[in-house]
Amino acid sequence: MVITGIICGVLLGFVMQRGRFCLTGGFRDMFIAKDNRMFYALLIAIAVHGVGIYILIDAGLVQFSAGEFSWLGVIIGSFIFGIGIILAGGCATGTWYRAGEGLIGSWIALATYMLMAAVMRTGPLAPLNGSVQEYALPNNSMAESTGLSVWVFVVILLAVVTWVLVREFRKPKVAIPSLKPKRTGLAHLLFEKRWHPFFTAVLIGVIAVAAWPLSQATGRMFGLGITAPSANILQYIVTSDTGFINWGVFLVLGIFLGSFIAAKGSREFRFRMPDVKTGLNSASGGLLMGFGASLAGGCSIGNGLVMTAMMTWQGWIGLSFMILGTWTASYFVFIRPMKKRTTTAAPPQAA
Structure with a gap:
């Protein structure tokens, strides 16, 4: 039933909002602050997803074909998408859950993202999208391309994740001052206590695994996905064609609802209006996100979490160029202006 899409989306939106699981900030912090924690969290989510999904595939409960690469x-699309998420202030999923927090800038980015994704899929830019997709290699599966078992790649990923966990948790603990809890019991754990990004990543990986059989039960042969369902919402509004409504549409609507519930429960929901510059950046970032994700065949979730876990070239190469795009945009949006301000503020040298 498609109602399971809403349930899955609510859980994902709730977990991502409470865990502040923001890949945009994570990729940016890798470059600016040399902080890799959110990237490590993504690797954990991919590992959990990869193990779970291939257990289901080996058991015959889920079908998957990697297709062409x-x-x-x-x-090109992943690099452009990476630039777009910096301008928009959030990736595709992050934009959905931050919109649920009342962030108007995310509403703006979401609107332009949905618009451009629809234009790329069935609108005037569909021929361009199709022509670029024709440049393809016949095999997208890393296992089939190399002749190795897919479990070899899963085990390598698990080894990397294990190294990350050992490395991170051996670091000296930094005391974080905390206020006296205002709630007790389950309410404190759900809405007040800080969620560790690694714990959040495990939950996201489990939800990503569950999405496959739930989605395929409705005839949609994929797991978590954001771009196509987002475009489908706009296409349905314009055409009233119920063919655009599927499990994925309920998933993204559920992300919004789950984030709203989490934000209200933690008293973090409030409408925040961006200034003009931020609003323009959000709009342009959303356009780049929709354009890039359509070209790349996936966003930070579709490629960065799902297709990586499926051990495809599309996933891992897409993730690499996505990160490269965020670093490029971070330099021009954050670092270069900061250097200019520092240079301007510096006192003139004495003669």
Whole structure:
């Protein structure tokens, strides 16, 4: 039943909001602050997802075909998407859950993201999208391309994640001052206590695994996905064609609802209006997100979490160029202006 899409989305939106699982900030912090924690959390989510999904595949409960590797679209689209999420202040999923917090800038980014994704899929830019997708290699599966078992790649990923966990938890603990809890019991754990990003990542990985059989039960042969369902919402509004409504649409609407519930429960929901510059950045970032994700065949969730866990070239190469795009945009949006301000503020040298 498609109602399971809402349930899955509510859980995902709730977990991501409470865990502040923001890949945009994580990729940016890797470059600016040299903080890799959110990237490590993503690797954990991918590992949990990969193990779970291939257990289901081996058991015959889930079907998956990697298909072709549209290398040109993945490279160009992922890089553009990475630039877009910096301008928009959040990736595709992050934009949905931050909109649930009342952030108007995310509403703006979400609107332009949905618009451009629809234009790329069935609108005037569909021929361009299709022509770029034609530049493809016949095999997208890393296992089939190398002749190795997919479990070899899963085990390598698990080894990396284990190293990350050992490395991170051996670091000296930094005391974080905390206020006296205002709530007790389950309410404190759900809405007040800080969620560790690694714990959040495990939950996201489990939800990603569950999404596959739930989605395939309705005839949609995929797991978590954001771009196509987002475009489908706008296409349905314009055409009233119920063919656009599927499990994925209920998923993204559930993300919004789950984030809203989490934000209200933690008293973090409030409407926040951006200034003009931020609003323009959100709009342009949303356009770039929709354009790039359509070319790449996935966003930070579709490629960065799902297709990586499926051990495809599309996923891992897409994730790499996505990160490269965020670093490029971070330099021009954050670092370069900061250097200019520092240079301007510096006192003139004495003669």
